[in-house]
Amino acid sequence: MIEYSGQPHYLVAVDCIVFGFDGEHLKILLVKRGLEPEINKWSLMGGFVGANESPDDAANRVLKKMTGLEGVYLEQMQIYGEPDRDPIERTLSVGYFALIDIHKYEAQLNDDYEAEWFLINDRPKLIFDHNQMVADARKKLRYKAALHPILFEMLPKKFTIPQLHILFEEVNDTKIDTRNFSRKITSTGLLIKLAEKDRTGSKKGAFYFKLDKKKYHANSQAFLNLMPNLKV
């Protein structure tokens, strides 16, 4: 078998920034690292890219293994490849961010891994360049969510406008006028109003909505303007 002579070979890994929303705050899922160095320190979910899988495959495998979830929203972010980012040997890592419904996860929690949700603004220091990865992921999430309707991925199938509103405020770290927000979000045509109400949050109760999946998928690249005074 021919080879490209003399070129160095490296390890290639994936790391996933997993975002979730508990109804009040944006959260991130971290695990205790299971191998040396930095064993038992908090880190992102990650793993090496196997011989017969693409990085995308690897990210899905890792997520499945550590959360039990399949088919979650996963998006490639960027590659992290500074020569010295891993002290043991050169490893390039492909960063992904994932959006999951935190409640779905809780049901399938796999206790083999010490995984834990942290408030995005109150999380432990992470190993290597994982802190930078989280910062980048947050920025990218904000960017993407301002233009594309992806935050639904973090909500249950039935959700209310007020829930969605809080989520947008959390992601963008800003206050949004409820009246203008609901006008914009409903004018996307992606929401279907249900008869049922959520009565847990208020006396009046808020109507549940669900996603119009047909429109959503047919139009997943839909380009909206979901944030006022959009600046990135």
Place this chain on the structure above:
Amino acid sequence: MIEYSGQPHYLVAVDCIVFGFDGEHLKILLVKRGLEPEINKWSLMGGFVGANESPDDAANRVLKKMTGLEGVYLEQMQIYGEPDRDPIERTLSVGYFALIDIHKYEAQLNDDYEAEWFLINDRPKLIFDHNQMVADARKKLRYKAALHPILFEMLPKKFTIPQLHILFEEVNDTKIDTRNFSRKITSTGLLIKLAEKDRTGSKKGAFYFKLDKKKYHANSQAFLNLMPNLKV
């Protein structure tokens, strides 16, 4: 020295999709591949990531070596990592797209490499998954250029509104109303009108403009709406 035992190692490369604009059409810079397999076939500019450089470093190095240009606009696109994408041995490649002023390049042309500009819509078939990379890069360029003022990178320091207009039409493969276009582009506040006119294209001549670099760099993440009926 400790190692992560038993994990497979791979080659890591970079490939650059270099876009240019000749005043009429969007072009792409291709080179004849210099090594087996597929030697002498058209491919993207690429190279392996060296032991002491990041992928970003490698992309800049490759561009410098093959075009003589430094400091060009370069943006990481995504990683290409299907297990069988390279027939010789497993190689993951980080795709970049670059925007350069085609005239600047011509001056510095390095004849050691058989590089050639092709019309984006009339280019030869490329090796491996490079055709997919070009398609992805085009899409990403369109996306980015609709929101951020990056197309200036493909124009000379002095340029006219009609030139810019043609470039936008080329990138988006659509007709844009000249009147609305010039209103939008001037309202960004990024353009400084010069006294001089370009008289090569018409009797009346078109005023030159230059970029307000202060505003441009202070605001490189500026979020505009440069395309009508924006859909991606």
Place this chain on the structure above:
DNA sequence: TTATTAATTGTCGTTTTGACAATTAATAAT
């Protein structure tokens, strides 16, 4: 029956958009 609270619907002046027309500055033709 009334006070309270949060959800929902509504108002309105300003700005932006997109479709379209008129004017201007130059050269070429008569």
Place this chain on the structure above:
DNA sequence: ATTATTAATTGTCAAAACGACAATTAATAA
């Protein structure tokens, strides 16, 4: 010299979107 021609530039206007803000509604608690 005057006029036709061409492309650049400036202008018009109605519709839509935006953002700041207020009023109404549906429920429970007092």
